[in-house]
Amino acid sequence: MTQTDIWTPLEIEAEFGGDAGELVARLEDMGTRELTRLLTEEKGLVFRGFEVTHDHLDEVLDLLLPNRLAYVHGNSPRTKVGSNVYTSTEYPQEFTISMHNEMSYAHAWPARLAFYCQIQPGSGGATPVVDAGLWLNSLDAEVREAFAGGVRYVQNLHDGYGLGKSWQDTFETTSRADVEAFLDPTGATWEWRADGGLRVSSVRPATTRHPVIGTEVWFNQSDQWHPAGLGDDTAAALAQILPEEDLPQNVTFADGSPIPAAYVEQIRDRALEHAVDVDWRTGDLLVIDNVLLAHGRRPFTGERRILVAMSD
Structure with missing residues (x-):
C-alpha cells in the first residue's frame, strides 16, 4: 500500500458557522438509511466544526445512534454520565490503549460507536482507528x-x-x-x-x-x-x-x-502499525462501524474528556 492509498475516515465539516443545530439539520436531511450506507462505505465519519456542547449531545446522539445500548458486560472501567453515555476507558493517561473492536469478546456487540470530545487533550490523546480487515x-x-x-x-x-x-x-x-x-x-x-x-x-x-x-x-x-x-x-x-x-x-x-x-x-x-490517528478538538464527534474498524487511545497530557455511546 502506498502513502496515497492510506485509508482515513471521512471528515464532514460545518458550513454555516458551525453549531449543533446545523449538525442536527444535516443528519435529519440525511436520514437513518443514508447514514448507515455512508458509514458502511466509509467505515468511520468525523464531524468537525459543529461545536456540539454537552447540552445538545443527546439530540445529536439520538440521530447518530437511534438505539443506544447500556455497557452491560463491559470489561473496561467507565463512568455512566447520561442516558447510556459513558466516559471512555478510564486508563492512566500515560499509556497507549491497544486496538480493539468494542465487546468483541461478548456474545453480542454494538454495531456502531460514537465518540464525543467534551474536553480536548492538552497534547496527544488521539483515537487511533484501524481497518479490521487490514x-x-x-x-x-x-x-x-x-x-x-x-x-x-x-x-x-x-x-x-x-x-x-x-x-x-x-x-x-x-x-x-x-x-x-x-x-x-x-x-x-x-x-x-x-x-x-x-x-x-x-x-x-x-x-x-x-x-x-x-x-x-x-x-x-x-x-x-x-x-x-x-x-x-x-x-x-x-x-x-x-x-x-x-x-x-x-x-x-x-x-x-x-x-x-x-x-x-x-x-x-501490527494493529498499531496500521492505525490512523483521529485528533480531537472540543465539540468533535467520531462515529465508527464497530466491525469494520477497531479503535484505541494514544497517551496524552491535560484533562482530555471523551464520552462514548454505542448502538445495535
Missing part, C-alpha cells in the same frame, strides 16, 4: 491459523473489593438472578465463588464477517486479555500476586491451551 490480513499465516478454532475468555469479577471490576459494575445490577438471566443465552459458563465473586468463561471466534458487506475481520481481544499485552513489568508484578487463571481477565485458545506471547505482541503491534 489487521487480519497483516498477521502472519501462522498466527491466523493458530486462532482458527477461536479463543476462550475468562473473567474473574470480585464482589466489591479486589483487582479489576466487580460483577455489580460489570452487569449494572446487584441481583445475581439478573446476571444469570443475562448470561444464560450467551453460551457462557459461570461459577459463583465462595468469596462472593463470579467467574465467567466464554468461547468466541477470533474473526467475524460484516453483516452487510461480508468482509472478514480480526475480531477478538486476545492481546488485551493476555498478560503479555500488559508489558513485561506489569505482567511480572501480577504474576507475583495471582496465577493467570485468577487474574481479573485472561485468555487462552478455545481448547484451553496457552496463547504464545509472541503471537499476542504481533497482534498488538
Whole structure:
C-alpha cells in the first residue's frame, strides 16, 4: 500500500458557522438509511466544526445512534454520565490503549460507536482507528491459523473489593438472578465463588464477517486479555500476586491451551502499525462501524474528556 492509498475516515465539516443545530439539520436531511450506507462505505465519519456542547449531545446522539445500548458486560472501567453515555476507558493517561473492536469478546456487540470530545487533550490523546480487515490480513499465516478454532475468555469479577471490576459494575445490577438471566443465552459458563465473586468463561471466534458487506475481520481481544499485552513489568508484578487463571481477565485458545506471547505482541503491534490517528478538538464527534474498524487511545497530557455511546 502506498502513502496515497492510506485509508482515513471521512471528515464532514460545518458550513454555516458551525453549531449543533446545523449538525442536527444535516443528519435529519440525511436520514437513518443514508447514514448507515455512508458509514458502511466509509467505515468511520468525523464531524468537525459543529461545536456540539454537552447540552445538545443527546439530540445529536439520538440521530447518530437511534438505539443506544447500556455497557452491560463491559470489561473496561467507565463512568455512566447520561442516558447510556459513558466516559471512555478510564486508563492512566500515560499509556497507549491497544486496538480493539468494542465487546468483541461478548456474545453480542454494538454495531456502531460514537465518540464525543467534551474536553480536548492538552497534547496527544488521539483515537487511533484501524481497518479490521487490514489487521487480519497483516498477521502472519501462522498466527491466523493458530486462532482458527477461536479463543476462550475468562473473567474473574470480585464482589466489591479486589483487582479489576466487580460483577455489580460489570452487569449494572446487584441481583445475581439478573446476571444469570443475562448470561444464560450467551453460551457462557459461570461459577459463583465462595468469596462472593463470579467467574465467567466464554468461547468466541477470533474473526467475524460484516453483516452487510461480508468482509472478514480480526475480531477478538486476545492481546488485551493476555498478560503479555500488559508489558513485561506489569505482567511480572501480577504474576507475583495471582496465577493467570485468577487474574481479573485472561485468555487462552478455545481448547484451553496457552496463547504464545509472541503471537499476542504481533497482534498488538501490527494493529498499531496500521492505525490512523483521529485528533480531537472540543465539540468533535467520531462515529465508527464497530466491525469494520477497531479503535484505541494514544497517551496524552491535560484533562482530555471523551464520552462514548454505542448502538445495535
